[in-house]
Amino acid sequence: xxxxxxxxVAFQGARYAFSEIAAKQFFGxxxxxxxxxxxxxVFETVVNNQADFGIVPVENSLTGSIHRNYDLLLEHELLxxxxxxxxxxxxxxxxxxxxxxxxxxxxxxxxxxxxxxxxLASLPNVEPVASYDTAGSVKMIxxxxxxxxxxxxxxxxxxxxxxxxxxxxxxDIPENFTRFLILAVADKKLGPADKTSIVFSMKNIPxxxxxxxxxxxxxxxxxxxxxxxxxxxxxxxxxxYLDFAGNMQQEGPQNAIRHLKEMxxxxxxxxxxxxxxxxxxxx
Amino acid sequence: xxxxxxxxVAFQGARYAFSEIAAKQFFGxxxxxxxxxxxxxVFETVVNNQADFGIVPVENSLTGSIHRNYDLLLEHELLxxxxxxxxxxxxxxxxxxxxxxxxxxxxxxxxxxxxxxxxLASLPNVEPVASYDTAGSVKMIxxxxxxxxxxxxxxxxxxxxxxxxxxxxxxDIPENFTRFLILAVADKKLGPADKTSIVFSMKNIPxxxxxxxxxxxxxxxxxxxxxxxxxxxxxxxxxxYLDFAGNMQQEGPQNAIRHLKEMxxxxxxxxxxxxxxxxxxxx
Numbered sequence: 001x002x003x004x005x006x007x008x009v010a011f012q013g014a015r016y017a018f019s020e021i022a023a024k025q026f027f028g029x030x031x032x033x034x035x036x037x038x039x040x041x042v043f044e045t046v047v048n049n050q051a052d053f054g055i056v057p058v059e060n061s062l063t064g065s066i067h068r069n070y071d072l073l074l075e076h077e078l079l080x081x082x083x084x085x086x087x088x089x090x091x092x093x094x095x096x097x098x099x100x101x102x103x104x105x106x107x108x109x110x111x112x113x114x115x116x117x118x119x120l121a122s123l124p125n126v127e128p129v130a131s132y133d134t135a136g137s138v139k140m141i142x143x144x145x146x147x148x149x150x151x152x153x154x155x156x157x158x159x160x161x162x163x164x165x166x167x168x169x170x171x172d173i174p175e176n177f178t179r180f181l182i183l184a185v186a187d188k189k190l191g192p193a194d195k196t197s198i199v200f201s202m203k204n205i206p207x208x209x210x211x212x213x214x215x216x217x218x219x220x221x222x223x224x225x226x227x228x229x230x231x232x233x234x235x236x237x238x239x240x241y242l243d244f245a246g247n248m249q250q251e252g253p254q255n256a257i258r259h260l261k262e263m264x265x266x267x268x269x270x271x272x273x274x275x276x277x278x279x280x281x282x283x
Numbered sequence: 284x285x286x287x288x289x290x291x292v293a294f295q296g297a298r299y300a301f302s303e304i305a306a307k308q309f310f311g312x313x314x315x316x317x318x319x320x321x322x323x324x325v326f327e328t329v330v331n332n333q334a335d336f337g338i339v340p341v342e343n344s345l346t347g348s349i350h351r352n353y354d355l356l357l358e359h360e361l362l363x364x365x366x367x368x369x370x371x372x373x374x375x376x377x378x379x380x381x382x383x384x385x386x387x388x389x390x391x392x393x394x395x396x397x398x399x400x401x402x403l404a405s406l407p408n409v410e411p412v413a414s415y416d417t418a419g420s421v422k423m424i425x426x427x428x429x430x431x432x433x434x435x436x437x438x439x440x441x442x443x444x445x446x447x448x449x450x451x452x453x454x455d456i457p458e459n460f461t462r463f464l465i466l467a468v469a470d471k472k473l474g475p476a477d478k479t480s481i482v483f484s485m486k487n488i489p490x491x492x493x494x495x496x497x498x499x500x501x502x503x504x505x506x507x508x509x510x511x512x513x514x515x516x517x518x519x520x521x522x523x524y525l526d527f528a529g530n531m532q533q534e535g536p537q538n539a540i541r542h543l544k545e546m547x548x549x550x551x552x553x554x555x556x557x558x559x560x561x562x563x564x565x566x
Contacts, residue, residue: 038400059347061512065347065348109393110392128415130414130415132412210496210500228509230508
């Protein structure tokens, strides 16, 4: 990545969303992040060369794969050039000097409130109130100087708005990770590619998936992820998401993919890229 | 299901949530639904015999598998006894007599607002405002007689509160289905079981998954779903969710599961049950 003038990364969400945190974890703090209103906009921004890279979440450890972004990968000619695993940590944030027992209202996105349900239930006299986004709630209680309220958001949001973290890591289930993909119009070679993602579909004849996986097993290629997704309106056809160890410069994966094409209706190689190391608190 | 005094079904969410709609689609309108604050509460309510059945979402066509409910299935001794596929349809709902051009504010859960993003963007002078739940927004604009606002929610919410649907099916991506599981403390035999769900884990040695699937392929047993999920802190170990055609009364599946146990660290049969037909608009 050295000597590469990395300039702009498109992401979906408000400023200081977890996608922006993931982008900065991957590229460093000096990049320019472009907030987009939707995942579609992220893809379009990269396709139209208005950003060097895009970043989208594809998988969360609690809520599963984000199929919409796999659909967009099939619809657009973008390559996966990297990945980031981000620990999603929620904190209780208030104006400086405020203590926990002064809080009467907690604002955040409903998903964040839900993730911290047990913590909120443990606070007497506190009402959770839904808002449109996590970081925006921090800004709101700061701008309006609401002293008996707190927000649930990331550390970046607290730091950005110079607000105080009253209580750290308040999620009920702390093992909450999100996997993000880095996208580009062409292969940018952000490190040694040791992982490849593909999407394919085949008729669901008995043993079809077994035959598909045999192309990897016969070549001792390790599978890192496999997921089936039924195709709507075609009850016996499936899309498969598969990640395997290796890259498309290697002979084994090349042969496996050529072999797999003999039995698939559709097959798209989404990219070979360096597998992501996890962020903070990773074991 | 005839002659079975079906009484109570526990679900997560506010009244008239999509889980309650799914429960009524499955059991009929005469059941008593018990709202629970969390998925954990749904499981506990059924385990403690405070409800005959529980219903939980496990998979959404846009947002993927809900891993939390698979975790809870591993933690509790409940059986899957049925499934429901529900088309999630969002409607724009207002007080009777109100027209679209009078609307200035649209209230709903942020996920519903997000699902209808393109529709909302097409309305001039309308501000989306996040609220805690979809049906609750309908009740709120009714109780407070807010005439220049609408809510986004289900048809059941509109009908329940005798409110008007101004515009039907306003999601950007209409193919939005959620799959729910029906849970009970013992097998209730709600129909001929043609599908079985299992969870298993094995060391990720090369070809391990291939060998696991061979136990089904060798017996011509059809796979209906497969999904891998990495185990946190154990980078080379995975949990697999697998659904196959058949039930555990049959010799083939019994042999396959005994064979699979030879190579797994963990294996749990979650239940054999009738596969779900989809609700409205299903092809």
